[in-house]
Amino acid sequence: MKFSITVTLKKDVLDPQGKVVQNTLFNMGMNSLKSIRQGKHFEVEVEENDQSIAKKKVDEMCKKLLVNLIIEDYKINKI
Amino acid sequence: MKFSITVTLKKDVLDPQGKVVQNTLFNMGMNSLKSIRQGKHFEVEVEENDQSIAKKKVDEMCKKLLVNLIIEDYKINKI
Amino acid sequence: MKSSVIVFPGSNCDRDVAVALEKLQFKNQMIWHKETELPKSDLIVIPGGFSYGDYLRSGAIAGKSRIIDEVIKAANSGCLVLGICNGFQILTETGLLKGTLLRNKNLKFINKDVHIQVQNNKTKFSNKYKENQVLKINIAHNEGNYFTDADHLKEMKDEDLIAFKYCDENGIKNLNSNPNGSLDNIAGIFNSQKNILGMMPHPERMVDEMISNQDGVNLFSSLIN
Amino acid sequence: MKITNKIIENHGLKLDEYENIKKLLKREPNFLELGIFSAMWNEHCSYKSSRIHLKKLPTKGKHVIQGPGENAGVIDIGDNDAIVFKIESHNHPSYIEPYQGAATGVGGILRDVFTMGARPIALLNSIHFGSPDHVKTKSLLNGVVSGIGGYGNCIGIPTVAGETKFDETYNENILVNAMAVGHVKKDKIFYSKAKGINKPVVYVGSKTGRDGIHGASMASAEFDENSEEKKPTVQVGDPFTEKLLMEACLELMKDNSIISIQDMGAAGLTSSSVEMASKGELGIELELDKVPCREENMTPYEMMLSESQERMLIILEDGKEKAAKKIFDKWDLDFVIIGKTTNTNNLTLKFNNIVQGEIPIEALASKAPIYNRKWLKKNIKKNEINFKSLKKIKIEEALIKILSSPNHSNKSWVTNQYDQNVMCDTVQKSGSDAAIIRIHNKDKAIAVSVDSSANYCKSHPITGGKQIVCENWRNLITTGATPLAITNCLNFGNPENEEIMGEFKECLEGIKEACEFLNYPVVSGNVSFYNGTNKKNIYPTPVIGGVGLIKKLSKPISHNFKKNESDIILIGKTFGHLGQSCFLKENYSINEGMPPEVNLLNEKNNGESLLKLIDKNLILSAHDVSSGGLITALSEMAISSEYGAKILKPKKLTNLFEYFFGEDQARYIIEIEKHNMSKVENILKNGNIYFEKIGYTQQDHFEMDGEFKISRKDLFEINDKWYNKF
């Protein structure tokens, strides 16, 4: 069973990378850009048939390693 | 108008990060994990009402800056 | 004084810090990350480098290793812990120190000699420095941009938990003397018990006049009582 | 599957080469065998166009332990210490994907050094980009610099020196050359020569993926029924794994388990196994199903041609497998016995117990083609430059033009992205003439530098070849080091073009002559042909990497002025040669003329005398005079220091532009304390060395009465501008 995980910086955390990317795009003439934020994306496959169990396992991976809960939010989606 | 962009390494391109993360999750006891690959995620907002034009603009950003087309693939979704 | 330097796969300042410790008469041991027990020591050092390639987030994976549980235990029972560069990043990942280290403001690796000012010279780590002393010290990192929430910042200010701040040679702290975008020019912090110090600059690189200067010496000698 | 002409061509083989393969095999090769021939017979592995010329280089000397022919050269620096070093190009991959191309270039050269048992202690690089305003230059520069840093910083080896240059000749073909230097105990050097029959052949390191399989992807598109998507051929570097591999190998090397060891560089498993067998005059048999693979369903062809990084092949002594495996387990690396040495003298490849290919080793190695390609002597245009017709400018203006040009700008934008201090033995980092690295725990050090002068080589290849060796030699001398040996990276255009082949041949002639005269042997190197398109080849760009020894380390001699009111002396004669000068190029866009003449005798005498002065502690600072001439060199000494200088009017030479901007060779500027003047004069006079006192240091300003006056701060800012805007 496959899931995607999206990890983003929390709203009030500074995003130096996003900021530089935004400036660069702006300087490249893409001035219709209002905002851009950068995060991480994972594609995970787990050996498990029960969707809710599988999702729980993925959630555990996020909490234990993939996400720094102090500064990051995450979302899990089945794909 | 808001879009999400998912950038992933092309198939067959070495993903050193994914490999280390996978081993770590495994060593932490999550042995139902079959595979994990890491990519990037962007959330973009553009000032544009026409969806197809907006999407074109986002596509341009990907091609010109956000994505390394030699080793990465990407997908754009309206959110 | 006995010290232990924890070695993770990808650590690369482990030898440098061991050399500095031995030069200052510590009895040092290198501890491989797969060990399950820590020898009794007065000081634990988590050295710089790229543990686990800095993959995922710098320090994240090392922060989950088995030996770290032992470091946490020792720290909680009062042992002195020093995290330098990647070691600082690892300490924030474990929660032993609060806040986090984001990408440098210019998104580039930065290696150069910068100045930092001692903010609190009344701790075990800094008692040999003069009040507000300015040190010249080497930095080398990609993610040294310290960030924390407003409450924690206030707590650090109220309780003197900021160890070092980036400044210029005259001790002036502003945007120009901030190499990486750190909040409030912070270069190093203590935990609330002040037995844990995390810092981005490399004191172990500043103990040899032939190579650099000796501005790092007092950090190590402060620890010897 | 039928091997068609198209398939042969896609493998980069000529039809007559294919006929030759059939003769050597006494039959048609199969597809796997064809792939192996193509890998071993290409220019990169076989040196087929360069070999007869490389042979002429001097490779022996008192200090040489190992010359060309191994993974890297080795020199003796006394007390059982040896230095291992080599340079290598990664030009084409870096143009396609600058970050990964440069990163894997660094990774590759590091493996060449630690394969020999040495712990790498320094990295250098020479990078050449197109014109600064070419559309691609900025992103290529960005990518290459962060790639070099990304790899070296992560693995924890200081990147301490290099050169960054721009010229439109590299618009379509940048150069990325990386050099690595390591330290080893003289009695602990490891070689690639196999010995003994039935010894286990072990694969260690990363898994094999489909990276970098070149001709293959195209060729396979024709025969593959399920026609897969086009495979990316870009290799991604994994410095973390390389660090583990390095530590594991060095740990295994502590005892005597290893008979032979070889990294998998270009042509991966193929070239490593063939090289070991060929040097040992043995056969080797591989069971390819045992090769650790990253992807599913990899074919023997893909495994043999993959250029996945961070892998090694080791031949072990009997009975050492278990202990060795334990070490690699500790470092979480693959360790698999994939074959054995045999007495067949063949490369035998099995897959699922069926022999898939069998080729005599000598057909791949000693019988690989060697070409004596046609070459044309350089047609020298001796057109004189008519200075009278040039627009008049002021000295100050011309100097500012040079100091603010990309080629002469302060490079800290680049070098601050490299960790130069890790390992805590960097005595002198980038910015001076050469870097100085202390031998760990000792009071001796080595000095290292890389240099090139493509425009000199273009206009007169023989002189250019000589000049770069001399410039490199001078750079080491100014730090007080005795130059010991060099490595060289020969970046040239298409060798099938007679003019290019002529440039190659004549540059090598110059290199050879200089190395012989200076007793400065070549111990390793690399050749990179086919740089540029056939119509537009790059300028011939040989790059010299030199290593020198500082026997007793004291305060390092750097090029920044040290004191107020000390004397400034110029060693060597000034003729005012402006052909091919930076002055003409930056101010008038003129690339004409001959390069300055190289007088090897003067080089040798001047350099050795300076070493004497340094040895006697008479020197405060020293700098060699090169591109940009005397005034540029003096400015550089001021910019990096706290002092300016007052330059006196020359007594003889009249034209100040020639005086200040001429690029005459064999010259050094030294700063000495006034009271040492007579001692210095004595030594130089006794050595028959031409020298003149040209001025003295002073506070703040760099000036000549009535001609120019610039503050040190302004000089600094002028010099810092270009990259800051970047």
Ligand SMILES: Nc1ncnc2c1ncn2[C@@H]1O[C@H](COP(=O)(O)OP(=O)(O)O)[C@@H](O)[C@H]1O
């Ligand atoms: N320009 C050169 N001058 C001297 N030796 C060279 C030169 N080019 C290559 N060599 C030597 O030829 C051998 C093969 O080089 P190369 O194929 O680059 O080795 P590797 O596969 O280990 O990287 C090496 O020993 C190298 O030092």
Ligand SMILES: [Mg+2]
């Ligand atoms: Mg090699």
